[in-house]
Ligand SMILES: Nc1ncnc2c1ncn2[C@@H]1O[C@H](COP(=O)(O)OP(=O)(O)OP(=O)(O)O)[C@@H](O)[C@H]1O
């Protein structure tokens with residue numbers, strides 16, 4: 001009985017005229033996106049290699065350690081082919097020098113804003129948007145369509161248990177839709193292998209997990225289609241309902257969640273923060289100046305009525321102490337300013353993090369967001385990509401600065417020795433010959449292990465599974481009471 | 486002759502729909518093996534409702550429908566094993582061929598041993614041309630679909646057959662063939678409950694004729710009782726008579 005039902009579902013999908021068309025389009029999209037993704041990745045790698053060489057060359061050509069600056073580049077990540085995430089939005093390099101802070105700059109989208117408008121179509125986009133529609137297209141009339149066409153009546157004039165029927169519906173649709181999709185997916189993996197994208201074992205396991213999560217997401221939409229088709233009597237209604245739900249899940253909720261989070265937790269803009277810091281700094285300096293004048297008047301009070309000579313002496317005696325006092329006060333004030341700025345910065349960071357957390361929590365009402373978050377986490381192209389790189393670049397800058405500072409001291413010593421006895425002494429500037437930079441620390445991209453990738457996506461994968469189970473349970477229960485006429 | 490147990494029993498069968506419409510009001514009748522029972526009645530008389538109750542598509546408000554002694558709303562799966570059904574507008578899977586449709590529904594009916602030849606034979610028996618057997622149902626006319634539906638009900642080989650206006654959409658030749666088919670099924674000992682608007686054919690084939698009106702069984706006569714009677718006149722009489730009574 002079950003086998004018969006299952007087989008029929010499978011045949012119904014594979015024989016339906018829309019199958020070939022939709023399946024063809026999906027396959028083409030997947031293959032195309034992976035192919036283009038690989039090309040872009042390779043272009044990125046070439047660019048990365050050239051830029052690195054250029055930076056190295058500049059370092060090698062320097063003749064003084066005082067002029068040595070470096071640049072650290074974000075390494076292209078093969079996973080960006082499948083889930084580009086924020087990869088194109090954040091900067092690709094940062095200057096590394098003792099003078100400037102680490103800051104990622106020159107994002108791909110900033111360089112090429114045309115692509116920012118339409119974004120990159122990657123595998124996860126196709127799954128998230130196209131395949132979810134595909135799933136709906138094949139399940140929206142799974143139950144009510146059979147009622148409308150009268151086959152449900154004929155089926156249930158036989159001794160068919162409803163539970164078995166529903167299970168066969170689901171499994172038939174699942175196998176009928178997922179197995180064919182495994183063909184383009186396998187081909188896509190082949191493209192990756194044939195075009196020799198350097199994938200490590202960790203990356204392969206991330207990729208396979210990503211595909212698993214994609215199938216789970218697809219399964220959710222199959223279940224959703226079944227649920228709605230078992231809740232409604234007419235397929236036109238269920239199609240409309242599903243379309244609305246799809247728009248909500250895929251397009252509206254993720255954005256609405258971000259907007260709501262923005263409204264609920266306000267994060268001051270960079271300009272606001274800067275002006276806040278500025279105001280504080282100016283206030284403090286003004287106050288400091290006024291204090292100085294007041295203090296000066298107070299200090300000079302005893303000198304009232306002294307003659308010029310006495311005054312000078314009075315001043316000469318006290319000036320070092322006063323200067324010390326002033327200096328101490330200034331330092332205290334500057335430290336307070338720095339502390340204030342640190343606090344403002346941290347507050348900003350905290351609020352941003354809080355806003356982001358809230359946006360994520362709210363957006364998770366949509367399985368589409370869950371899917372996107374999970375795949376971005378897996379691919380390592382999530383919102384922490386920036387901080388991950390900035391942290392590692394900061395660490396690198398510290399090592400770099402230490403090394404360079406030491407070299408500079410050495411260099412100056414040497415210079416002084418060379419110039420011993422000369423009247424005019426140069427404190428900067430080196431000789432003619434290039435520096436030995438072989439021991440200069442090299443920048444290493446931060447690692448991103450499988451647990452680091454999968455850990456944050458566990459909740460989203462769990463949510464997807466939960467949503468799917470709820471839909472199927474709902475479809476099951478509602479079908480037990482479904483009027484087959 | 487010792488009368489066997491009825492295969493189909495309507496016992497005080499009552500159905501009031503959710504909207505309060507009393508579609509069937511304590512209707513009782515029996516159909517024995519080897520008997521054709523024809524249900525006549527105007528539109529909305531309650532014929533389809535009665536058949537749907539036998540199939541447990543709807544729950545009775547009162548009374549019960551039994552198949553071979555099994556109450557359908559209590560043990561629907563067991564009862565349905567003994568039922569074959571043809572609806573007034575047979576719809577099958579449009580993307581499947583007649584043979585594929587037959588195979589699917591035969592298996593659902595619990596018959597897994599049929600061969601393609603068996604299917605062809607049944608289709609020929611109900612009058613479906615050979616060339617149509619391998620065509621998708623998409624291009625079928627209503628009558629052709631009806632024939633397929635009848636073929637499916639034969640394939641199930643169930644002791645009871647429920648036919649809801651089975652001849653709707655059949656051309657006159659096919660309708661005559663269908664009557665022959667009913668007769669042969671009766672020979673095989675099937676209990677057949679058929680709703681129809683075709684008084685003439687009903688009289689020709691039916692062993693018992695029941696007339697329904699507004700949810701009531703207003704007349705029931707056996708073939709012997711109908712000999713020499715003008716069924717059409719009776720039908721009109723009962724319908725209007727009942728109307729007068731009500732008025
Ligand atoms: N789902 C339903 N909900 C409410 N009322 C219904 C429903 N189905 C049928 N009815 C009503 O029940 C009554 C009997 O309908 P039924 O379909 O059994 O008539 P019928 O004898 O088969 O008529 P026809 O010859 O037109 O097929 C009618 O008044 C109809 O309006």
Ligand SMILES: [Mg+2]
Nearest residue numbers: 532533534573
């Ligand atoms: Mg009817």
